[in-house]
Amino acid sequence: MIKIVITADNHLGKYYKKLLPERLQERRKRLRNVFEEVVNYAIEEKADIFIHAGDLFDSSTPRNQDLTFIAREFSKMVKNNIKIYAIGGNHDAPNMLESDSYPIRIFEEAGLIKTFSSQSTISYEIFEKDNISILVSGLSHDPRKKGKIDPLEKNVIVPPDFPKENNLFKILILHYSFEKFAHPKAQEPQVSTNTLYDLPFDLYILGHLHEQNTYRFANKHVIIPGSTERFDFGEENLKPGFYLLTIEKGRINYEHIELNVQPMKNLEIKLTEIPQKEPTNSIIERIIKNSHKDLLLKCKLVGEIPLSMYQSINFSKILEAGINSNFLFDLDTQNLRIKGEEINTLPAPELSVDKNLEIITKKYIEEVPEDREIILEALKWIKEELKSREIIL
Structure with a gap:
């Protein structure tokens, strides 16, 4: 038996403009905590493979705190003989197209994971255990794909040496919306069942959609792990979590594991x-x-x-x-x-210039704690400059 833990859309480091700095710090810690729960589950279950389907980070330039945390969590799994495969998502995909610019490439260079950074050319690795062989491959999100199109149609390059054996279970990791579960008004790339049917894979793992789901057609499977937290209002009914996939001779099983997240x-x-x-x-x-x-x-x-x-x-x-x-x-x-007229703007709490400066300063110190002294010195200079110009603080 081969055990695989599947996750995506953790959005570590997500910024909330309406959170006070200390609560933002706590919220980001909670995002890391639920990811750590997934990692601990993989270790406790003695998983063989850990698959990440994109948007590990909420930004293509993640904070050092999140990078350090992920390095520690990936190291824990490597020490427990878990093979890690990952792709880049739309949030942590850089604007430039060089494959080395994905944040997750840092961990590949450190020897912790295997990434699939290309947006069009299939590369793969074969994993074997207990006389079972599976092929794992992936394509990172392509930021050039815009609008309601199929991002894979006529854009996937399968290498000539791609294995064709029927007894080799083949997995493709992607980070796109799926037409069967996409919002009807969504104007974003959506993978179609027709394209997936024509590609030589048995299982497709799709990050991006935050609601977990599965779909089966012909002899193929689609698993959407969903997010590990509720991020935006409108997601209050989501059940964040991840999937445990088991592969045995001739059959596969998958189970959604729900996480206890912030209400x-x-x-x-x-x-x-x-x-x-x-x-x-x-x-x-x-x-x-x-x-x-x-x-x-x-x-x-x-x-x-x-x-x-x-x-x-x-x-x-x-x-x-x-x-x-x-x-x-x-x-x-x-x-x-x-009655009888529109409201253009509503009154907002009035904050003094001084209060606004304090809030902004706290935010930047929280973002870059190592620059605390420089930021405080800049705040002092700004206040003195405003006073000299007779601006009321």
């Missing part, structure tokens, strides 16, 4: 159901009732209300209450209307 919720408050007298407190009561300190909460204020009611709502107070009661709080007012 996410969308809350809709219809202002037509809120009393016009003291609406701010009524809104805050609803928010707090649906809040807790670990929650990622998005509150949508909807409805058409009189101008007098709109003017009496203290949006700053609502934001403050939501932020204090949740891990992350987002106030959505796109569907809020004043």
